[in-house]
Amino acid sequence: MNEIEEKKTISTETSSDDMKVLDDLTSSEYKWGFITDIESETAAKGLNEDVVRMISKKKNEPEWMTEWRLKAFRYWQKMEEPNWPNVHYPKINFQDISYYSAPKQKPKLNSLDEVDPELLKTFEKLGIPLGEQKLLAGVAVDAVFDSVSVATTFRESLKEKGIIFCSISEAVKEHPELIKKYLGSVVPYTDNFYASLNAAVFSDGSFVWIPKGVRCPMELSTYFRINSQDTGQFERTLIVAEEGAYVSYLEGCTAPIRDNNQLHAAVVELVTMDNAEMKYSTVQNWYPGDKEGKGGIYNFVTKRGACRGKNSKISWTQVETGSAITWKYPSCILQGDNSVGEFYSVAVTNNYQQADTGTKMIHLGKNTKSTVVSKGISAGFSNNSYRGLIKIGKNAEGSRNYTQCDSMLMSDKCGAHTFPYIEVENESSKVEHEATTSKIGEDQIFYLNQRGISTEDAVNMIVNGFCKEVFKELPMEFAVEAQKLLAISLEGSVG
């Protein structure tokens, strides 16, 4: 009896429409700022070859993996931290960071019942749909708690279709041939400062492989969290869709309040072969720092997809509300003829947040198409930059790009900047770029006020309307989550 009632509540919740979100708003404090009380095993601060070896050993990695990490580390040592993004922060001391942290418990669990109840409570607070909720929401969750995966569900039903969905560490051991073939094939360890660092010390992340002709029957989802103080997070994700396969992947994250800045340098690699399609959606809500700009996550991420096969498609959708600093350019390399790349983005900055984000669309195959829709919202004293590169190569005849880049300002003290780079090397291709900047309309707010809607809700409504084209690309539950995050991060920001 009890159980049935419970299900009812859940199902009404999932069927909630977008307006419910506006009623739900409560406090503007970072809602998920708590520290889970689980003992962690954390490595001493600092980075050298021994630390890299230690990480590899902790994870029982084969020799070739250790070697790959070491090559990356040696390369990284010779590199310089990039200074071209439009963001400002005190120099990071990379020797003052701990590069490994794992919950002190056996990571191998067969079912959720075996998971530490403290951990489950944490997941609950984060709103992660576990157990029954998962079934109803149709979401399989590979939850990453700090650096080690502790619970992976739905694996069995995916297995039946031949789909692999596991942690990267596991894949290194169980599917070495796939890892050797694809890891670093889109983002090589020489790619950039943060990607090299990630290759040397990556902690864990997800691996997804969809075999030829298979449509993944559910949205795959991972929740990331940073939980140990001063522990850099170096997630690594690799998703491969073989010929004719389809998969939609969701990534969401929240982090607890901390005083010290925390470094996050993830790498995500996507590969689609002939006629394959992949959607990668992110709602990013790392701790942005307090109202004075103290604390907050530094988010330096390399995300790139390769449309290797003809007629293949990769679509990035991201909603970025968190982090003190965001440096992130999910990109597509359109190698296969007729392949399609998409980038839909909402980036919100408030208080003293800084974001330098955008995309790169590299057209190499013939008749390749890309669409870029970027919505930047700046409030408080924040700075929001769009940086986008559209490159159409000599052989990419008949290619098209459409870029739309809109900025909304919520105050007089914030900034919106657009840095579009366009390189077209053939005559039969076409690139279109549209950009707008507007201040949130007082007349719009008054109009909504006059219909009984509070200023807070009016702002949310106007902002949600502004972001509509991006939100409609997100799966339903994620769209609701995204609207909530936007509302929370913009509370009290009109002025």
Added chain:
Amino acid sequence: MLSIKNLHANVDGKEILKGINLEIKTGEVHAIMGPNGSGKSTLANVLTGNKSYEVTNGTVLFEGKDLLDMDPETRAREGLFLAFQYPIEIPGISNATFLKTALNEIRKYNNLAELTPKEFLDRIKDKAKVLGLDDTLISRAVNVGFSGGEKKRNEIFQMLMLEPKFVLLDETDSGLDIDALRIVSNGVNIYRNPNNAFLVVTHYQRLLNYIQPDFVHVLSKGRIIKSGGKELALELEEKGYDWIKTKEFETEKV
């Protein structure tokens, strides 16, 4: 229902309303006419609480409550509605979503339960029919790409949906074709009842042929310089404003 006493208001430091006095009782329809720039829209904005307008003197009571003390959304929830002279566009938000939020806010404030989706939908269909509003306009973003006349119709549609007690119509007739004028006026007349009241701003007698006012006031340079019955509007139509301005300045003190 609405009692305005000695109302003064500034825009950008310049005095626009220079002492308005007006009593509107439940069940009444008052029309305000007057030359361009005389302060008609300013009065509507001041009554609904637009923050660009600064009240420097005077009082306004709405059902005995101090209206000027309330923020704009509270005034709306108390039952004040303005059909805007220039309705505003809200991109990306559908008319239906917008109205649902507004209606629920107003109902919540008045301790009424939210409408069920079916009740809401039925009401939409009902009211849209009265105004001959196309279904697509309801699912489209608020006023975005609406024609001038569609925007005005949409204002009256919102009025019917939200069921306010006191309605300000600011030149709702401008931009409407002859048929639309009749339909919109009909919408207003259907809604008109002994428990609500209207203040209708217009330049033209033809609207007042449909929506018959109980009183007509002439606003000039921020003051009401003449008040009368509905025949005053006919007189104005015939003679213009000049004859009052020169002849009958004393009525402002009434």
